[in-house]
Amino acid sequence: MASAVRGNDPAPVAAPLLAVDRVSRSFRGLKAVSDASLEVREGEIVALIGPNGAGKTTLFNLIAGALVPDSGAIRFAGRDIAGLRPDQVCAAGIGRTFQIVQPFADMSVLENAMVGGFRGTRDTGLARARAGAALRALNMWELRDRSASSLTLPDRKRLEVARALATQPRLLLLDEVMAGLRPTETDEMVAAFKRLNADSGITILLIEHVMRAVMALAQRVYVLHHGEIISRGTPVEVTRDPKVLHSYLGAEEV
Numbered sequence: 001m002a003s004a005v006r007g008n009d010p011a012p013v014a015a016p017l018l019a020v021d022r023v024s025r026s027f028r029g030l031k032a033v034s035d036a037s038l039e040v041r042e043g044e045i046v047a048l049i050g051p052n053g054a055g056k057t058t059l060f061n062l063i064a065g066a067l068v069p070d071s072g073a074i075r076f077a078g079r080d081i082a083g084l085r086p087d088q089v090c091a092a093g094i095g096r097t098f099q100i101v102q103p104f105a106d107m108s109v110l111e112n113a114m115v116g117g118f119r120g121t122r123d124t125g126l127a128r129a130r131a132g133a134a135l136r137a138l139n140m141w142e143l144r145d146r147s148a149s150s151l152t153l154p155d156r157k158r159l160e161v162a163r164a165l166a167t168q169p170r171l172l173l174l175d176e177v178m179a180g181l182r183p184t185e186t187d188e189m190v191a192a193f194k195r196l197n198a199d200s201g202i203t204i205l206l207i208e209h210v211m212r213a214v215m216a217l218a219q220r221v222y223v224l225h226h227g228e229i230i231s232r233g234t235p236v237e238v239t240r241d242p243k244v245l246h247s248y249l250g251a252e253e254v
Helices: 002-007 056-064 086-092 109-117 124-137 153-165 183-200 211-217 235-239 242-249
Strands: 018-027 030-040 045-049 071-076 094-096 171-175 203-207 220-225 228-233
Touching: 018 056, 030 045, 030 056, 030 071, 030 220, 045 056, 045 211, 056 086, 056 094, 056 171, 056 203, 086 094, 094 153, 109 124, 109 153, 124 153, 124 183, 153 171, 153 183, 183 203, 183 211, 203 211, 211 235, 220 235, 220 242, 228 235, 228 242, 235 242
Parallel strands: 030 228, 045 203, 045 220, 094 171, 171 203
Antiparallel strands: 018 030, 018 071, 220 228
């Protein structure tokens, strides 16, 4: 009898790849992030949205090791990473981009991507191979010998992603990489991220204001407002939430 009961038990649910548990961070008394919790499972694409100043980039900085939380826990692949340095977080398997793209202007596109490729190795050949794979994934291989200073904004943004991708992350944090792009350029980036997710299984957590991209990419969405998570669910569920309509979607053009 006991054996039969066990046989009907549901299969255990795998732990999330990233688990942010009630994390807070204040600056001079201002709570930029307040008891924020989110989970990202292996292979997912999850979006974090919210008005400007909501605390989204602060939360990314806490995950990536640029900031240390005042309270709460951050676990990645079962390991506590809160308080680790950015290079240690990167070595653990988290790559990230930045809102303001700043390539090394006097270096080529390939050399810029190789900066990420040197993660955990001094082997120039390996770094070059990693960088090449990242550039090909983002349709930038033909630009490899171009100076980074000559790139257009869309290509600088793709290079920012390539540099992060060359670190070979399990989780990629994308901070507004589609801001300022035209609709066709946004669609190209969306297609590239879908390919990355489908072909390599890379997990993606993105901050994005471009709802066109969020709706096309994300399987789940978290909404941050005044440092607090006010809604979570599928893109359709979130965009129908009255709290979200009042605080974000109805408050600014997206």
